[in-house]
Amino acid sequence: MKKLGKIIFEVLVVAVCLVYLFPIYIVLVNAFKNRQELYENMLALPDSLSFEYFAKAMDKMNFLRAFGNSLLVTVVSIAIIVILSSMTAWMLVRTDHKLSKVLFMIFVATMIIPFQTIMMPLMQVMGWARDTLHIPMLNTIGGLIYMNIGFGTSMAVFLYHGFVKSIPISLEEAATIDGCNKFKVFWKIVFPMLKPTTATVMILDVIWIWNDYLLPSLVLSSKTLRTIPLSTASFFGQFTIEWNLAMAGLMLTITPVIIFYLSAQKYIVKGVAAGAVKL
Amino acid sequence: MKKRRDMGWYALFVLPLVFIFTTVVIIPFIIGIGYSFISWDGMPLNEKTFIGIENYTRLFADMRFITSAGHTVLFTIFSVILINILGLSFALAVTGKLRVKNAARTLLFMPYLIGGLILGYIWKFIFTDVFKSIGEMMGLTKIFFSWLLDPTYAVVAMIIVATWQMAGYIMIIYINGIQAMPEDVLEAAKVDGASFWQTLLRIKFPLIMPSFTICLFLTLSNCFKIFDVNFSLTGGGPSNATEMMAMNIYNEIFSLSNYGYGQAKAIIFFIAVAVITLIQVSITKKREVEM
Numbered sequence: 001m002k003k004l005g006k007i008i009f010e011v012l013v014v015a016v017c018l019v020y021l022f023p024i025y026i027v028l029v030n031a032f033k034n035r036q037e038l039y040e041n042m043l044a045l046p047d048s049l050s051f052e053y054f055a056k057a058m059d060k061m062n063f064l065r066a067f068g069n070s071l072l073v074t075v076v077s078i079a080i081i082v083i084l085s086s087m088t089a090w091m092l093v094r095t096d097h098k099l100s101k102v103l104f105m106i107f108v109a110t111m112i113i114p115f116q117t118i119m120m121p122l123m124q125v126m127g128w129a130r131d132t133l134h135i136p137m138l139n140t141i142g143g144l145i146y147m148n149i150g151f152g153t154s155m156a157v158f159l160y161h162g163f164v165k166s167i168p169i170s171l172e173e174a175a176t177i178d179g180c181n182k183f184k185v186f187w188k189i190v191f192p193m194l195k196p197t198t199a200t201v202m203i204l205d206v207i208w209i210w211n212d213y214l215l216p217s218l219v220l221s222s223k224t225l226r227t228i229p230l231s232t233a234s235f236f237g238q239f240t241i242e243w244n245l246a247m248a249g250l251m252l253t254i255t256p257v258i259i260f261y262l263s264a265q266k267y268i269v270k271g272v273a274a275g276a277v278k279l
Numbered sequence: 280m281k282k283r284r285d286m287g288w289y290a291l292f293v294l295p296l297v298f299i300f301t302t303v304v305i306i307p308f309i310i311g312i313g314y315s316f317i318s319w320d321g322m323p324l325n326e327k328t329f330i331g332i333e334n335y336t337r338l339f340a341d342m343r344f345i346t347s348a349g350h351t352v353l354f355t356i357f358s359v360i361l362i363n364i365l366g367l368s369f370a371l372a373v374t375g376k377l378r379v380k381n382a383a384r385t386l387l388f389m390p391y392l393i394g395g396l397i398l399g400y401i402w403k404f405i406f407t408d409v410f411k412s413i414g415e416m417m418g419l420t421k422i423f424f425s426w427l428l429d430p431t432y433a434v435v436a437m438i439i440v441a442t443w444q445m446a447g448y449i450m451i452i453y454i455n456g457i458q459a460m461p462e463d464v465l466e467a468a469k470v471d472g473a474s475f476w477q478t479l480l481r482i483k484f485p486l487i488m489p490s491f492t493i494c495l496f497l498t499l500s501n502c503f504k505i506f507d508v509n510f511s512l513t514g515g516g517p518s519n520a521t522e523m524m525a526m527n528i529y530n531e532i533f534s535l536s537n538y539g540y541g542q543a544k545a546i547i548f549f550i551a552v553a554v555i556t557l558i559q560v561s562i563t564k565k566r567e568v569e570m
Contacts, residue, residue, distance in 0.1 A: 013372050014379055017386045020443070023401050024389075026409060041416075042409045084296040091292040095285075103297065110304055112556050114504050116528045117549040120542055121307035121314055127323075129302075150303020153296055182288040211394030213507055214529075229396050233511070236400050243404055250401055254393050261392050265385060268392070272448065273455045276493055 024254070031248040038244045053248035057235070061249055065224065066231040067256070073141060073216075073227055074209045077148035078202055081156050084149070086198065089160030090190055094169070104161060111154045115214060122147070123218055144219045148209055156201045159275065163197040164190070196274070203264075203271030210257070228253055315543040320536045327539075334543035343519060344544060347527040354434060354523060355502040358441045362498045363491075365442060366449030371479075373450070374457045384454070388447035395444060399511025402440045403427065406512075430520035433513050437521055440508050445501060449494045456490030457483070496559055503552060524548055 030038050031053055032046035057063070092100040126137040126147070137143035167190075175185045191198075213229040220226060226234070232253050239246045261268060315334055319327040338344055369387050373380040390398060406426040414423030426432040460483065468478050506525040509515065515522035515530070522530070528548060532541030 009372075009375075010377055010379065013377060013383055016369075017379070017383050020386055020390070020447075023398075023405060023443075026405055027401055030404075039412070042412050084299075087292045088296045091289055095289055103293070106305075107300070110308070112500075112553050113304070113308060113549055114525070114545075114552050116504075116506070116525050117311060117545040118304060118307045119529075120532050120538060120545070121311040122303065124310070124314075125302065125307050146299065147303050149296075150299050153300050154304075157296075182292070186292075207392060207394075211396065211507075213396045213510070218533075229394070232397060232400065236511070243408060246400070247404065250397060253397055257392050257394075258389065261389060262385075269384075269388065269451055272391075273451050276448075276452045276497060277455060277490075 027247045027250050027254070030244055031251045033244050035242065035244055053245050054252060057245055057249035057252055060239070060245070061231045061235045061252070062223070062226070063231070063252055066226050066228045069141065069225060070210060070227040070229075073144055073148065074206060077145045077152065077209055078205045080145070080149050081152040081205060082198055082201055085153050085156035085201070086160050086191060086194055087186060088153075089157045090164050090186055092157070093161060093164040094172075104157070107154045107157045111158070115151070119214070119218060126219075138219060139221050139225065141220075141225060144216055147215060147219065148212075151215070152205055152208075155204070155275075159197050159201055160194060163194060167193055199267055200271040200274045203268050204275045206260075207272075311542055312546060314539055315546045317539040319538045321532070321538045322536075330539070334540045335547070337540065338543065338547065343522070344527055344531075347519070347522045347524055350434060350521065351503060351505075351524045354437060354441075354505070355499065357438050358445075358502045359495065359498045361438065361442045362445045362449055362502075363494055365446040366494065367453050369446060369450040370453030370457055371483075374454055384450075387450055390444050391448040393444075395505070395507030396511045398440055398444050399508045402436065402443075403512050406436045427513055428517055430517055433517060433521045437505075437508060437512060437523075440512055441502060441505060444508065445498060449498060452494050452497070453487065453490050456487040460486050492560070496556065499559055500552060500556060503555065524551075 026042065029045055030042060032049055032051075037047060092104050123138075126143060129135045129137045137146065171189055172185050175189050180188065211229060212227075213233065216227050216230055217233070220230065232249065235249050236246055239249070316329060316331060317327045318330045318334070319325065369383075373384045373387075377383070407428075408425075410423045411425050414420040417423070426436045464482060464486070465478065468482050473482070504525055505523055506529070509521065509523050509526045513521040515526050524544075525548070528541055528544045531537050531544055535541075
């Protein structure tokens, strides 16, 4: 009796997982079909594996360009977020005065501001920087990276702050006596110890920046600068009548994510859990 | 001398980030409050007129905004409940002695990584054409029709997609809570002859209260602020029936070009998010202490 229950439970879990997979299945099978085949039966497997629509979608979406843009924005934003946030958080913990406390409070408090509250004035500020100071903040990859850094710091500083507090100061003091300056102490001794938090910050920021739509859509207007979410959105707007082509496009955009997930699954799950628990 | 040098290091480490953060978050937030008291259509050459709190008083008569706020609350309540029930059930299922537990975990978490925008597009196809074709094939056109054309079903569709996206994410946090439970307490319960339900309700649930706080907080704020799924799945339609608050603000500013009025909505939106977050955190924190 108990064994039977266990088997039923196991089957149930597998069934739920299959239901969960259903949308991905729909995308995959219909990406191979032509229009007529798709409307005959949307649930069936395709008759043949033709990659015709993938090639067409890739071309129409300017996929490689968009992929390159996304990669550039994600990698550079995260690298700078990690470097600056860890340095700042360490200084705030190790320099115990009022200013540090106030700054940390501000970083934490602003985490609850929704993006919609800042988006319009932010565009005005950046427009002003472009027109008055002649700094190209709008419609450039650099401008988008700059804004990503601004939005990513709060959480990163918060996570690093919590971790730095838990590491003993004695190693740093020994290094200082040995004649290391603050810069050396931080990069030679502290930063390597922050690895777990760095991994968490990186994972959380990859998920956010890679999938972010609203901010890039406001900042970037040139076709050639589009990131993956932007090119998917404009492609989908054009081809919703051609579902097979649209599905091929969606399959293209989710494939890198799935590959990334399966290859770094352990770290991703750990990072997501650690990030959430500390909030 | 040493003190001055320390100040130099402090500035070198902290200033660059504080500068970026100030220009991207703090200054826009502050001038955003200012924008909410003016009337402006967004064109740089056109005049900005100060109209005091008129933008805020106008909100109370704006049916489209009030309806969208109502939908957001409804959507948030249903989604938060569903996501947490499913997430917790998944977590309990995959921490047991299942053979497929690792594969199940991997799979259930995947939608979260794909991102709201893409998920919305995938489900748009399912809720329109795939549903229609299933309905015709099985003769169940009452259940399977184009959901996104019906105002009520379109909201349900949003709830389903949001749940599908976030349940796996919430599961990960509950799994963490379950695995942090002290083994000996569970052993003791078993020795004392506690049943499955007794163990679950009297021991496991109180022990995962901290995870519950986190999950409630995360789902609440994520659902209340939802934009991507809204944008790609329904676009707010049919006839604004699924337009959530974030999207209403976006449309007011960038589609209707009411920059000042839209910003007033954005400030109200911020206050709502802040109040919900603070109430929720204070309530659950208190409960944890009592346990």
